[in-house]
Amino acid sequence: xxxxxxxxxxxxxxxxxxxxxxxxxxxxxxxxxxxxxxxxxxxxxxxxxxxxxxxxxxxxxxxxxxxxxxxxxxxxxxxxxxxxxxxxxxxxxxxxxxxxxxxxxxxxxxxxxx
Amino acid sequence: xxxxxxxxxxxxxxxxxxxxxxxxxxxxxxxxxxxxxxxxxxxxxxxxxxxxxxxxxxxxxxxxxxxxxxxxxxxxxxxxxxxxxxxxxxxxxxxxxxxxxxxxxxxxxxxxxxxx
Numbered sequence: 001x002x003x004x005x006x007x008x009x010x011x012x013x014x015x016x017x018x019x020x021x022x023x024x025x026x027x028x029x030x031x032x033x034x035x036x037x038x039x040x041x042x043x044x045x046x047x048x049x050x051x052x053x054x055x056x057x058x059x060x061x062x063x064x065x066x067x068x069x070x071x072x073x074x075x076x077x078x079x080x081x082x083x084x085x086x087x088x089x090x091x092x093x094x095x096x097x098x099x100x101x102x103x104x105x106x107x108x109x110x111x112x113x114x
Numbered sequence: 115x116x117x118x119x120x121x122x123x124x125x126x127x128x129x130x131x132x133x134x135x136x137x138x139x140x141x142x143x144x145x146x147x148x149x150x151x152x153x154x155x156x157x158x159x160x161x162x163x164x165x166x167x168x169x170x171x172x173x174x175x176x177x178x179x180x181x182x183x184x185x186x187x188x189x190x191x192x193x194x195x196x197x198x199x200x201x202x203x204x205x206x207x208x209x210x211x212x213x214x215x216x217x218x219x220x221x222x223x224x225x226x227x228x229x230x
Contacts, residue, residue: 004157031215041202041223043158048215055215090157094216100146100165100208101216105158 003027004106006091012112013081021076021109023091031055032074033092033103034066043090049074050096081113116141116207118188120221127195127228135190135224137205146208147188148218149179153201161203164188175199195228202226 004025013019025032033056034046048056049068063079078085088108094101117140127133139145146165150158162173169181179190190203205221 033215041152043204043220043223045217045219048217050215056217092158096216100163102148102160102163103216103218104160105150107157108155 004091004093004104006089006106006109008109009107010110010112012114014114015081015083017081018077018079019081019111020078021089021091021111023074023076023106025072025091025093025104025106027093027095027104029093029095029104030071031094031096031101032068032071033094034074034076035090035092035105037088037090037108039087047074047076078111081111083113086111086113116145116209116219118147118205118207118219118221120203120205120224122224123222124225124227127226129197129228129230130194133192133195133199133226133228135203135205135226137188137190137221138186139188139205139207140186141207141210143210145181145186145188146210147179147181148206148208149173149177149188149190150204150206150220151175151201152204152223158204161190195226197228197230200226200228 031050033048047066052068091106092103094103148163149161164181206218209217
């Protein structure tokens with residue numbers, strides 16, 4: 001009964017490849033997020049979707065393209081992978097109810113670009 | 115823009131002793147503050163949040179945090195540390211726009227090491 005799940009957990013690939021990370025939440029939340037955690041453990045938001053609509057788009061290279069087929073899923077596709085893309089990517093979800101919502105995070109996907 | 119600072123990279127405490135993990139914030143409006151914990155090779159787990167009201171917020175696993183507006187601080191505390199509390203702790207501040215998506219800005223994290 002995992003609330004926010006991500007696949008794969010680990011991803012090792014070569015520079016220049018294209019890869020996708022999938023995220024699913026079963027909390028019934030309307031909003032989902034992608035965060036990147038670098039090697040120094042610094043966490044930064046990348047994107048947010050609400051009901052399949054892009055809400056937050058931080059300064060992220062356009063090689064990164066999120067896609068939300070429905071409100072329970074938010075996938076992250078990365079083109080032409082670079083060494084600097086190596087990081088842990090976290091998906092999160094929340095339910096904005098007019099108040100201050102709490103974000104719940106998935107277990108993370110560790111991406112290693114060789 | 116909002117920001118949080120965690121001045122200590124690491125905090126060491128003996129099991130059974132009280133612990134404090136420090137966080138200070140900077141926001142232009144009302145502060146909405148959070149604490150998350152990350153265990154090794156795991157995702158972030160929500161501990162507690164401050165929105166308004168009582169300055170002492172109680173959260174999961176016996177943790178609490180004290181909001182201090184005059185010192186712009188939101189320190190995480192626990193009366194008696196456990197070895198199993200050893201983890202990476204993140205303070206975060208939410209933007210004040212309560213729209214359909216919230217933007218969390220995280221601190222750099224503080225590693226808590228609890229020893230026997």
